[in-house]
Amino acid sequence: MAIHPSEPPAAAVVAVKQAVASRVGNPKFPRSRLFTANRDAVFISLPHRIAYLAFGKIRRADNLRAAAKLGNWRFLVIEAKRRTAANDGGEEEQEPIAAATMVKSAATTYETTYELGDLNEGPFVAATSEAIRRAEKLPEVREGAFEAFLLTVPAVYVAALWLQDRHGYADLLLTLPPSNQALEPYRPMASAAFLDVVQDLARKVTSDHATRG
Structure with a gap:
């Protein structure tokens, strides 16, 4: 497929599965969507x-x-749900319910271990899944080879699905809502155009700080 899967460390995959499994149906986390999820229908993606x-x-x-620095591994937590409407034919729907970020917990000469750094159930979870769905329909993505990253620019409140071109530098970015409204949600942008907008936003932040000072 056009968006190729990343290859996380095996230890991170084991750790995220254990972390998610320990929270499914766990009364210690009653406000989490994982508490009400079907244990047999939850998987990592x-x-x-x-x-x-x-x-x-x-x-x-x-x-x-x-300019960007690569950091931790992030996984979407998906719950498979059976549709009940008569016209759906009992088809299965895969709903993103959380995103788990795994951080290195220890490193030795022989191995690196991981632990759960953050379990997020906010709007960027569903937005990541939606951005992937839309990106897969783009001709340039279907005909190319890309790897997905989550780019965060906290200073200007921007998060984006970053598709890095595996065979060149024709990267694409799709902004995730509810990021800064200066960037249209899910509109594909080349990295140079995306960076231009982010730089304009940064200049505005600097100017606002100077004015208040």
């Missing part, structure tokens, strides 16, 4: 790295790949 673009790097950046 779409492993991808989180990339972070720091405020200090934005204005000097002329290349997104060089």
Whole structure:
């Protein structure tokens, strides 16, 4: 397929499965969607790295790949649900209910271990899944080879699905709602155009701070 799966460390995969399983139906987490999820219908999907673009790097950046720093592994937690409407024919629907971020907990000469750093059930979970769905329909994605990352730019409140071109530099970014409204949700953008908008937002942040000062 056009969006190729990432290859997370085996230890991270084992750790995320254990962390999610320990929370499904667990009364210690009554407000979590995992508490009400069907244990037999929950699985891990779409492993991808989180990339972070720091405020200090934005204005000097002329290349997104060089400016962004790769960080932890993130996994979507999916619950498979059987549709009940008569016209659905009993088809299965896969609903993203959480995103688990795994962080390194220890490293020795022989192995690196992982633990749950964050379990998020906010809007960026469903938005990541929706961005993937839309991206897979794009001609340039269908005909190319890409790897998915989550790019976060906290200083200007932007998160985006970042599709890195495996055979070149024709990267695409789809902004995830509810990011900064200066970027249209899910509209595919080349990395240079995306970076231009983010740099404009950073200049506005700097100007606002100077005015308040």
